[in-house]
Amino acid sequence: SQTIHQWPATLVQPVGSPLSLECTVEGTSNPNLYWYRQAAGRGLQLLFYSVGIGQISSEVPQNLSASRPQDRQFILSSKKLLLSDSGFYLCAWSQAGGIGQFFGPGTRLTVL
Amino acid sequence: AQSVTQLDSQVPVFEEAPVELRCNYSSSVSVYLFWYVQYPNQGLQLLLKYLSGSTLVKGINGFEAEFNKSQTSFHLRKPSVHISDTAEYFCAVSALSGSARQLTFGSGTQLTVLP
Numbered sequence: 001s002q003t004i005h006q007w008p009a010t011l012v013q014p015v016g017s018p019l020s021l022e023c024t025v026e027g028t029s030n031p032n033l034y035w036y037r038q039a040a041g042r043g044l045q046l047l048f049y050s051v052g053i054g055q056i057s058s059e060v061p062q063n064l065s066a067s068r069p070q071d072r073q074f075i076l077s078s079k080k081l082l083l084s085d086s087g088f089y090l091c092a093w094s095q096a097g098g099i100g101q102f103f104g105p106g107t108r109l110t111v112l
Numbered sequence: 113a114q115s116v117t118q119l120d121s122q123v124p125v126f127e128e129a130p131v132e133l134r135c136n137y138s139s140s141v142s143v144y145l146f147w148y149v150q151y152p153n154q155g156l157q158l159l160l161k162y163l164s165g166s167t168l169v170k171g172i173n174g175f176e177a178e179f180n181k182s183q184t185s186f187h188l189r190k191p192s193v194h195i196s197d198t199a200e201y202f203c204a205v206s207a208l209s210g211s212a213r214q215l216t217f218g219s220g221t222q223l224t225v226l227p
Binding site (some may be wrong): 004006032034042043044046049088092095097098099100101102103104105106108 | 127144146148153154156157158160163202206213214215217218219220
């Protein structure tokens with residue numbers, strides 16, 4: 001069966017520091033991968049998605065970037081965090097051409 | 113483009129009472145519809161989905177939803193809720209956009225089950 005992992009689970013970072021969140025999927029190959037952000041009391045905002053290694057689509061302009069160095073690895077990064085980057089970050093995957101997405105456990109990021 | 117509206121941001125209900133969480137969507141193309149549940153500080157778990165066929169869809173934990181094309185709605189129901197159903201519920205639509213099928217989420221409904 002397929003599983004999706006995210007780490008770290010929680011992170012507290014000062015403003016201006018770099019960020020790297022990692023997501024990995026097991027039990028499938030060539031998945032579509034997604035990064036979402038959920039701000040407090042709000043819905044989910046799609047940040048990036050990827051249909052293959054090195055292929056990244058950005059949905060909103062922002063202080064963040066994403067990379068997919070391996071088939072089942074998706075990384076969310078920032079060079080300098082802003083206070084507004086605080087939130088709950090969720091990684092998700094779907095079968096290529098499939099319907100519906102499956103979510104990881106999330107990372108709670110607090111920028112102070 | 114697609115959009116999803118969840119009409120109630122908070123729904124308090126007593127234990128063993130029925131509940132309906134409302135969801136309306138708009139889209140210029142055919143869509144697939146989903147309900148997800150999120151417990152505190154956790155990821156989203158798929159409750160149920162409508163792809164085609166019968167408009168009444170049954171999911172996990174005793175939930176069901178009915179797709180109504182004429183009213184562009186996909187309301188979630190449960191005949192008798194438990195304390196453990198307290199969570200945030202998200203309605204979502206899926207349509208092909210660019211090179212991947214994407215989900216558009218509503219803003220969520222916080223269901224609080226009271227003893």
